[in-house]
Amino acid sequence: MIVSYLDSSALLRLCLAEGEVGPVEKALANVPVSSALALVEVPTAISARFHRGDIDPQARDDLLLLGEHILGRVNILQATAEVLAEAVRVAAAHRVRALDAVHLGTAAVAARQQARWGNQLRFCTADRRQASVAAQLFGAGNVDFVEPLS
Amino acid sequence: MTKTTLRVPDPVMEALRERSQAEGRSVNDVAVEALQRGLGQDSPESAVRILGALLARAGAPFDAVQLGEERRRLGLRSGDLSADLHWVRGSE
Numbered sequence: 001m002i003v004s005y006l007d008s009s010a011l012l013r014l015c016l017a018e019g020e021v022g023p024v025e026k027a028l029a030n031v032p033v034s035s036a037l038a039l040v041e042v043p044t045a046i047s048a049r050f051h052r053g054d055i056d057p058q059a060r061d062d063l064l065l066l067g068e069h070i071l072g073r074v075n076i077l078q079a080t081a082e083v084l085a086e087a088v089r090v091a092a093a094h095r096v097r098a099l100d101a102v103h104l105g106t107a108a109v110a111a112r113q114q115a116r117w118g119n120q121l122r123f124c125t126a127d128r129r130q131a132s133v134a135a136q137l138f139g140a141g142n143v144d145f146v147e148p149l150s
Numbered sequence: 151m152t153k154t155t156l157r158v159p160d161p162v163m164e165a166l167r168e169r170s171q172a173e174g175r176s177v178n179d180v181a182v183e184a185l186q187r188g189l190g191q192d193s194p195e196s197a198v199r200i201l202g203a204l205l206a207r208a209g210a211p212f213d214a215v216q217l218g219e220e221r222r223r224l225g226l227r228s229g230d231l232s233a234d235l236h237w238v239r240g241s242e
C-alpha cells in the first residue's frame with residue numbers, strides 16, 4: 001500500500017491547474033496525506049493572488065472553494081509533539097525553512113508508522129528545494145517532483 | 151520490521167516463488183503482501199487507520215473527473231505558483 005504525502009505546493013498546483021498535474025492526481029488516488037499546515041497554506045497562497053492584484057474577488061472565492069474541495073480529499077495530519085521534534089531534527093540536518101521542515105517532519109513520522117505495516121510513503125511536491133531534501137530523507141525514488149511550468 | 155521463521159506448506163511456497171518470478175519481486179514482498187491482504191491490512195482504510203492519533207481529519211475519496219468539471223465550470227486562469235509559494239513561505 002502506498003501512502004502519498006502531498007506538500008501544499010503540489011496541492012496548489014492541482015488547484016490552480018498549472019503545468020503537469022498528473023503526478024498530483026496519481027498521489028491523490030493512493031492514500032493522500034498532508035500536514036494541517038496545508039489547511040492554511042493553500043488558501044493563503046490563493047488569497048495572495050488577490051492581494052497582488054492578479055485575480056478579482058470572484059476568482060479568489062472560486063479558487064478558495066476549489067482549494068477546499070481538494071483539501072477535503074486529503075487525510076490531514078496533526079502537528080503533534082513527535083512531528084514538531086522531527087521537524088526540528090530535519091532543520092538541524094538540512095537547509096530548510098520552518099514550514100518545509102514541518103511538512104518533511106510530518107511525512108517522516110507518517111513514513112515510520114506506515115513502514116511498520118509494510119506500507120511505503122511517497123512524497124509529492126512542486127518545490128524544488130524541498131524535493132531535494134525529501135530525496136535525501138525518503139530516497140530519490142520515493143519523491144515525485146512536479147516540474148515547474150517553464 | 152521483524153524477522154521470523156514460518157512453516158509454509160510446499161504448494162504455498164511454490165506459488166509464492168512463481169508469483170515472485172512472474173512479477174520480478176522478492177518472495178518476501180509477495181508473501182508480506184499476501185499476508186496483509188489476508189489480514190485485511192491492504193486497503194486505503196487500513197493505511198488511514200495506521201495513522202492513529204496523527205490523523206486530524208480523514209479525507210473523502212478523490213475523483214479527478216469531478217475536479218476537472220469543477221475547474222472548467224469556474225473557468226480558472228493560470229498564474230505564478232512560485233510567487234504564491236514565496237508569499238506563503240518567504241525567501242531563503
